[in-house]
Amino acid sequence: MNTRAYLYKWTQISTGKWYVGSRAAKGCYPDDGYICSSKAVKPLIAEQPLDWVRTVLAIGHQQYIIDLERKYLQSLNAKNDPLSFNMHNGDGIFSQAGKTPWNKGLPSPYKNIPRSDEVKDKISRSHTGKPKNQTHIDNMSKSRLGKIPWNKGKTLSSDIKERMSESAKNRKITNKRINAYKKLSEKMKGKPSPIKGKMMPAGHGEKISQYQKGRTKSKQVCRLFDKKEMHMSHYTQWINKQLKK
Numbered sequence: 001m002n003t004r005a006y007l008y009k010w011t012q013i014s015t016g017k018w019y020v021g022s023r024a025a026k027g028c029y030p031d032d033g034y035i036c037s038s039k040a041v042k043p044l045i046a047e048q049p050l051d052w053v054r055t056v057l058a059i060g061h062q063q064y065i066i067d068l069e070r071k072y073l074q075s076l077n078a079k080n081d082p083l084s085f086n087m088h089n090g091d092g093i094f095s096q097a098g099k100t101p102w103n104k105g106l107p108s109p110y111k112n113i114p115r116s117d118e119v120k121d122k123i124s125r126s127h128t129g130k131p132k133n134q135t136h137i138d139n140m141s142k143s144r145l146g147k148i149p150w151n152k153g154k155t156l157s158s159d160i161k162e163r164m165s166e167s168a169k170n171r172k173i174t175n176k177r178i179n180a181y182k183k184l185s186e187k188m189k190g191k192p193s194p195i196k197g198k199m200m201p202a203g204h205g206e207k208i209s210q211y212q213k214g215r216t217k218s219k220q221v222c223r224l225f226d227k228k229e230m231h232m233s234h235y236t237q238w239i240n241k242q243l244k245k
Contacts, residue, residue: 004029005065007058007072010041010085013051019085020078022069024062041085 005024012018019041023034035042045052058068070090073079078086115123132140156164 005062006030009055011053017083
């Protein structure tokens with residue numbers, strides 16, 4: 001038998017709630033006895049079949065029905081409709097509004113279990129280059145407002161300082177970084193400095209002064225493409241020349 005994919009709708013008579021789904025499996029057809037894939041709706045239909053009405057909305061090619069389901073759910077905003085059993089708009093992003101997380105109040109199974117370097121590396125690679133939209137950035141900013149930084153008052157150990165120093169020495173200035181400097185320079189051209197007119201908090205200047213007194217100044221160098229070292233003040237001049245090109 002030829003495959004006849006279809007879009008269907010289940011309506012619960014007693015409540016008026018509905019569920020929309022599609023059937024595009026090989027060999028399927030509107031009267032093949034298929035109910036639905038929803039774990040919430042299927043047992044309700046099996047328990048009270050007379051309280052439900054099924055309607056076939058469309059019949060057609062498999063890909064056409066799949067695309068039509070997405071458009072139909074989006075047009076109804078099924079994810080946010082209180083009468084909808086569908087928890088998404090065909091985008092794979094499910095709505096959890098009003099639902100209590102299954103693990104709320106339970107201790108994390110991974111608590112006090114350190115991640116291996118391999119796992120950390122995989123997580124790092126999966127996030128590298130992943131763009132963040134402005135909404136995501138704004139939400140991250142709001143979530144941190146009023147919170148005390150985790151590293152406030154903490155000092156770096158000598159081991160971490162040494163590792164950071166070695167990392168900086170071996171860091172290369174790539175064309176990608178230079179282009180990022182150029183873009184930032186173009187973006188800020190003609191705009192006032194973000195700290196212009198702003199004053200330091202009371203007592204902050206004295207803290208900086210006391211910190212600098214008696215501090216031994218180490219030679220600040222930067223390793224370039226050819227692995228030669230350049231003093232940091234000269235490096236700043238070199239970067240400015242690159243930005244002007």
